[in-house]
Amino acid sequence: MGSEHYRVLYRRSERLIILLHAFPKTTGKLPASEIKTAQKRWQDFKTRMEARPRKPPRAAGRDAP
Numbered sequence: 204m205g206s207e208h209y210r211v212l213y214r215r216s217e218r219l220i221i222l223l224h225a226f227p228k229t230t231g232k233l234p235a236s237e238i239k240t241a242q243k244r245w246q247d248f249k250t251r252m253e254a255r256p257r258k259p260p261r262a263a264g265r266d267a268p
Contacts, residue, residue, distance in 0.1 A: 213265040221248055 208228040214221050223241040 209241070212235075212237070214245055216252070221245070223248075 209225055210228045210233070211222060212224045214223060223244045224237060227236055
């Protein structure tokens with residue numbers, strides 16, 4: 204954006220590209236704290252994707268069983 208450079212950390216999950224973290228690029232190396240943030244978000248994503256689907260709410264009113 205403008206003259207600033209940003210770094211985006213991402214991973215692939217089958218056919219999806221998951222953007223995990225973006226931050227301004229200030230040095231040539233990746234800071235450990237930024238990597239840790241991306242790893243935590245990846246774990247959260249995997250946990251959510253592997254969770255059992257929730258049951259939809261039952262119908263109310265005339266359509267109720």
